Amino acid sequence: MAxxxxxxSIIFIIAGIxxxxxxxxxxxxxNLEEYIFTFWFWLATVFFGIQSISYFISFRRSxxxxxxxxxxxxxxxxxxxxxxxxxxxxxxxxxCIDNLLAIHTNAGNYADIYVLDDSNKVDTEPIKEICxxxxxxxxxxxxxxxxxxxxxxxxxxxxxxxxxAVIDIDQTxxxxxxxxxxxLLDSHxxxxxxxxxxxxxxxxxxxxxxxxQAQQFLFYEILTEGKSVTGSLFSCGTNVIYRLNALxxxxxxxETNIVEDIATSLNLIARGxxxxxxxxxxxxxxxxxxxxxxxxxxxxxxLGSLSLVPKVFKNIIFSKKYSLVERIxxxxxxxxxxxxxxxxxxxxxxxxxxxxxxxxxxxxxxxxFAWLPYxxxxxxxxxxxxxxxxxxxRYLLYNMGANMLMFSLSIQSVIYAILRKKKPFTTARTxxxxxxxxxxxxxxxxxxxxxxSVYLIIHFSLYNAITAFWAVFQFILFIPVIxxxxxxxxxxxxxxxxxxxx
Amino acid sequence: xxxxxxxxxxxxxxSKSFSLDTHALKVEANYxxxxxSGTEYHFDYIVFSGGEKIAIKISSDVSSINDIMxxxxxCIDSGIDKKxxxxxxxxxxxxxxxxxxxxxxxxxxxxxxxxxxxxxxAKFGIPELDAKxxxxxRPGYVYLISGKTGAGKTTLSSMFLSFGAKNNEKGLMVxxxxxxxxxxxxxxxxxxxxxxxxxxxxxxxxxxxxxxRVMKSEVSSGNTDFRKFITKIITELKRIIITKNxxxxxxxxxxxxxxxxxDYINLFLNSLAMKDVTVIITSGLRTTELSVFGMEEYYVxxxxxxxxxxxxxxxxxxxxxxKMRGSIFDSTPSRFKITSAGIIMDGKNSGISxxxxxxxxxxxxxxxxx
Numbered sequence: 001m002a003x004x005x006x007x008x009s010i011i012f013i014i015a016g017i018x019x020x021x022x023x024x025x026x027x028x029x030x031n032l033e034e035y036i037f038t039f040w041f042w043l044a045t046v047f048f049g050i051q052s053i054s055y056f057i058s059f060r061r062s063x064x065x066x067x068x069x070x071x072x073x074x075x076x077x078x079x080x081x082x083x084x085x086x087x088x089x090x091x092x093x094x095x096c097i098d099n100l101l102a103i104h105t106n107a108g109n110y111a112d113i114y115v116l117d118d119s120n121k122v123d124t125e126p127i128k129e130i131c132x133x134x135x136x137x138x139x140x141x142x143x144x145x146x147x148x149x150x151x152x153x154x155x156x157x158x159x160x161x162x163x164x165a166v167i168d169i170d171q172t173x174x175x176x177x178x179x180x181x182x183x184l185l186d187s188h189x190x191x192x193x194x195x196x197x198x199x200x201x202x203x204x205x206x207x208x209x210x211x212x213q214a215q216q217f218l219f220y221e222i223l224t225e226g227k228s229v230t231g232s233l234f235s236c237g238t239n240v241i242y243r244l245n246a247l248x249x250x251x252x253x254x255e256t257n258i259v260e261d262i263a264t265s266l267n268l269i270a271r272g273x274x275x276x277x278x279x280x281x282x283x284x285x286x287x288x289x290x291x292x293x294x295x296x297x298x299x300x301x302x303l304g305s306l307s308l309v310p311k312v313f314k315n316i317i318f319s320k321k322y323s324l325v326e327r328i329x330x331x332x333x334x335x336x337x338x339x340x341x342x343x344x345x346x347x348x349x350x351x352x353x354x355x356x357x358x359x360x361x362x363x364x365x366x367x368x369f370a371w372l373p374y375x376x377x378x379x380x381x382x383x384x385x386x387x388x389x390x391x392x393x394r395y396l397l398y399n400m401g402a403n404m405l406m407f408s409l410s411i412q413s414v415i416y417a418i419l420r421k422k423k424p425f426t427t428a429r430t431x432x433x434x435x436x437x438x439x440x441x442x443x444x445x446x447x448x449x450x451x452x453s454v455y456l457i458i459h460f461s462l463y464n465a466i467t468a469f470w471a472v473f474q475f476i477l478f479i480p481v482i483x484x485x486x487x488x489x490x491x492x493x494x495x496x497x498x499x500x501x502x
Numbered sequence: 503x504x505x506x507x508x509x510x511x512x513x514x515x516x517s518k519s520f521s522l523d524t525h526a527l528k529v530e531a532n533y534x535x536x537x538x539s540g541t542e543y544h545f546d547y548i549v550f551s552g553g554e555k556i557a558i559k560i561s562s563d564v565s566s567i568n569d570i571m572x573x574x575x576x577c578i579d580s581g582i583d584k585k586x587x588x589x590x591x592x593x594x595x596x597x598x599x600x601x602x603x604x605x606x607x608x609x610x611x612x613x614x615x616x617x618x619x620x621x622x623x624a625k626f627g628i629p630e631l632d633a634k635x636x637x638x639x640r641p642g643y644v645y646l647i648s649g650k651t652g653a654g655k656t657t658l659s660s661m662f663l664s665f666g667a668k669n670n671e672k673g674l675m676v677x678x679x680x681x682x683x684x685x686x687x688x689x690x691x692x693x694x695x696x697x698x699x700x701x702x703x704x705x706x707x708x709x710x711x712x713x714x715r716v717m718k719s720e721v722s723s724g725n726t727d728f729r730k731f732i733t734k735i736i737t738e739l740k741r742i743i744i745t746k747n748x749x750x751x752x753x754x755x756x757x758x759x760x761x762x763x764x765d766y767i768n769l770f771l772n773s774l775a776m777k778d779v780t781v782i783i784t785s786g787l788r789t790t791e792l793s794v795f796g797m798e799e800y801y802v803x804x805x806x807x808x809x810x811x812x813x814x815x816x817x818x819x820x821x822x823x824x825k826m827r828g829s830i831f832d833s834t835p836s837r838f839k840i841t842s843a844g845i846i847m848d849g850k851n852s853g854i855s856x857x858x859x860x861x862x863x864x865x866x867x868x869x870x871x872x
Contacts, residue, residue, distance in 0.1 A: 098741070101737075101740070101741045101744060101745075102737040102741070104744075105736065105737060105740035105741065105744065105776070106733065106736065106737060106740075106773070109775075109776075109777065133744075134744070172733055172737060173733075174729040174730075174732065174733045174769075175732065175733065175736055175769065175772070175773035176729075176769055176772075176773070199727075199730070201730055201734075280729075281727040281729050281730065282729065284729075284730055284733055492713055492716060492717060493730075493734060495711070495713050496711060496713070496738065497710060497711050497713045497714045497717075497734065497735055497738055498676065498708040498709070498710060498711070498738055498739060498742060499708060499709060499710075499711050500706070500707070500708055
C-alpha cells in the first residue's frame with residue numbers, strides 16, 4: 001500500500017506540475033496580474049511538489065528499507081568510552097538543576113558528563129555547586145566564541161573517548177540511551193553519528209505542545225527514517241551521539257554557522273561519514289509551552305536552516321557525488337522554510353477570485369485527469385502515511401495548521417536571512433503569550449478566506465464552488481490560532497509521582 | 503572492646519585463620535564458658551564452627567604479656583585449642599613470640615577492614631542473615647525480598663532501613679499499597695527503631711500519587727512509550743535519593759510500579775541501580791514462587807525468599823537466600839520468628855550449628871536493638 005501510494009503520488013505530483021505549467025502558459029489568461037499569480041501558483045506547486053516527492057520517497061524508504069538498517073546489536077560494555085556534553089546558555093537555573101540531576105541519574109553510570117556553561121546573564125553558582133556535588137565536569141567560558149559549537153569544541157579537543165553524546169539541557173535521557181546508541185555505533189563502524197528522536201513528553205498540557213509534537217512526528221517518524229536510509233540524515237544538535245574520530249576528521253563542530261549540527265553533518269557527509277537514525281524513544285524533552293517560546297524556536301530553526309542554503313547547494317546539490325534522491329532530500333530540507341512565500345498564494349487565491357483575478361485557469365480535462373487526482377491522491381497519501389505510522393488524526397490538522405501559523409514568520413525569516421539581519425539568541429523555554437497583533441497576517445487571511453468563501457458560494461458556479469471549498473478548508477486550518485496563544489496547564493510529566501508521607 | 507568488630511569481619515578472620523567456610527560460622531560476643539576447673543571465663547568473642555569453638559581476644563592498647571598468658575590459660579581450661587588474637591595496633595616482638603609459642607594466631611584487623619569485597623556492605627543488623635550474605639548486601643544493586651502475604655517482607659525491609667539509619671545511612675521507604683500513617687502505626691509496634699529513625703529524619707517515607715496509575719494505564723493501552731514512564735519514575739526517585747543523600751531504598755511492594763512485560767521490568771529494575779545505594783524491592787507471589795509477574799526475579803542481583811507454613815496455631819517461618827550475584831552466600835533455609843523486636847532468626851538449620859542453650863538468640867537481638 002505504501003509503495004503504491006508513494007509511487008502514485010509522485011507520478012501525479014509530476015502530472016500536477018506539468019499540467020499546471022501547461023495551463024499557465026498555453027491556456028488563455030486575461031491580463032498581466034493573472035499571468036503573474038498563475039506563475040506564482042505554479043512555482044508554489046513545484047515547491048510543494050518537490051517537498052512532497054522528498055516526503056513520499058522518505059515514507060517509502062521508512063516503511064520498506066529503514067527497518068533493515070537497524071540491526072539488533074549486542075549491548076556493549078561502556079566503561080570509559082562515552083562522554084556526554086550538556087551545553088547551557090542563560091537558562092532557567094531550576095530547570096538546569098533538575099535536568100542535570102536527571103541526566104546524571106540516567107546516564108551518569110555509563111558516561112562522564114561535561115556541563116558547558118556559556119551563561120553570561122544568570123548566576124552560575126548554583127549550577128557549579130550541583131556539578132560539584134554530582135561530580136560532573138563544569139566548564140564555564142567567558143566569551144561565546146563559536147557559540148554552541150565553540151563550547152563543544154573547547155572540550156572535545158581534550159577528550160579521549162570513543163563516543164560523545166550531546167544532550168541539550170531541556171532533554172532527559174532514558175536510562176538506556178547511552179547503552180542502546182553505543183551498541184548501534186559499535187555495530188556500524190561506518191556511521192559518524194546516531195540520532196534519536198526528539199520526543200515532547202508534555203503534549204498533554206495544551207494545544208501548542210501537541211501541535212509542536214505533531215510537527216516532530218512528521219519529521220522523526222517519516223522524514224528522518226527515509227533520510228537515514230538515503231544517507232542524507234543530518235544531526236539535530238541534541239539527542240545525538242557522535243563517533244569522536246568522525247568529528248576529529250572534520251576538525252570538530254563547524255563554528256562558522258549557528259546551526260552547527262546541520263553544518264557539521266554536511267562536513268561529515270563530505271568526508272564519507274553518514275548518520276544513522278535510531279527511532280527509539282530514548283530521550284524526552286519538553287515542547288515550548290508558550291507562544292513566545294514556540295516562535296523563538298521556530299524563528300531560530302528557520303534562520304539557521306536558511307543560512308545553510310548556500311552551503312547545501314554548493315556541497316550537495318551542485319555536486320555530482322550525490323544521487324538524485326540525496327539531492328532532492330537536501331534540496332527539500334534546505335529550502336523548506338521558504339514555504340511562507342508559496343503558501344500565501346494558495347491563501348489569497350480565493351480572494352483574488354473574488355477580485356476577478358482567476359489564478360490557474362484549467363480546463364475540465366486537466367482538472368479531472370490531472371489536478372483533481374493529484375490533489376486527492378497526495379492528500380490521501382499524506383493522511384495514510386501519517387496514520388499508518390501511528391499518528392492520531394488531529395496531528396494531520398495540526399501539521400497543516402502549524403504551516404498556517406508560521407507562514408508569516410517564514411516570510412520574515414527569509415527576508416532576515418537575505419538581509420543577514422541577526423536576531424538575538426533566545427530559547428524555546430522562555431516568554432509568555434504573544435500579543436494578538438502579532439497574528440495580524442493570520443487574522444487577515446482568515447477574514448479574506450471567510451469573506452471569499454461566502455461571496456463565492458453566493459455567486460455560485462462550479463469553479464466558484466471548488467474555490468470556496470478550498471477557502472473553507474484553509475479557514476478551518478487557521479482555527480488553532482485562536483486556541484494556541486494561551487497559557488497551558490501543567491503536564492503530567494511535571495507532576496510528582498512520589499509524595500512525602502506527611 | 504568487644505562488640506566493636508562486625509560479625510562478618512570476625513567470620514572472615516576465623517575462616518581465613520583456620521580455612522573454614524565463612525557462612526557456616528556463628529559469632530557470639532562477650533561469651534561466657536565454664537572451664538574444666540569450674541571457673542567461668544569471659545571471652546571477647548567465641549566463633550562456633552560446627553561443634554568446635556574458636557576463641558577470639560582483642561589486643562589491649564598497651565603491651566600486655568599477662569593478657570596473652572591469661573587468654574591462653576582460659577582457652578586451655580575451656581578446652582579450646584583454636585585461638586585468635588586480633589591486633590588493633592602493631593604488636594611488639596615479645597607479644598608476637600608469646601602468641602607463636604602458645605599457638606595463638608595474630609590477625610591484623612586492618613587487613614580485613616580494607617578488604618574491598620566485604621567492607622561497606624549493607625547489613626540488615628540481623629547477624630545470622632548478614633552472615634549468610636557474607637556480610638550483607640553489596641550497595642549499588644537491586645535486591646528482591648519475595649514472599650506471600652504475611653511472610654515478613656515489610657518487617658525485614660523496614661529493619662534493613664532502621665539498621666541503616668542507626669549506622670548513619672539514610673533510608674527511603676516507598677510505600678505503594680499502604681497509607682503511610684497505617685504503615686507507621688504498624689511498624690511502631692515493633693521495637694526496631696523505625697519510628698525513631700523516621701522522626702529523626704533518617705528515614706523518609708513516600709507514597710505514590712495517582713499520577714502513576716494514570717501513566718501506567720496510558721502505557722498499558724499503548725498510548726505512551728514505556729520508556730517515558732520509566733524515565734519519569736526513575737528520574738524522580740533518584741532525584742530524591744541524591745538530594746536527600748539516601749543510601750538505602752525499599753520499594754514495598756514494587757508490583758504497582760511494574761507492567762508485566764520483560765523489556766519493561768528489565769529496564770526498570772536495571773535503572774533502579776545506583777552507585778553506593780542499596781535498593782530492595784519486595785514482591786508478593788502470584789505467577790511463580792518468587793514474584794507476581796514471574797519476571798522480577800530475573801532482573802535483580804539477589805533474592806531473599808520468605809515463607810511460612812501454618813501447623814495448628816503455630817506459624818513456621820523460613821528465610822532462604824535464593825540468589826546473590828557476585829557474592830558467596832549460604833542458601834540453606836533458616837527458621838525465623840517475627841516478634842516485638844522484629845525478625846529473630848533461629849540458628850538451627852543445616853550447615854549452621856546452634857549456639858549453646860545459655861545463649862538465646864533473643865539476646866543477640868537485644869544487642870542489635872540497643
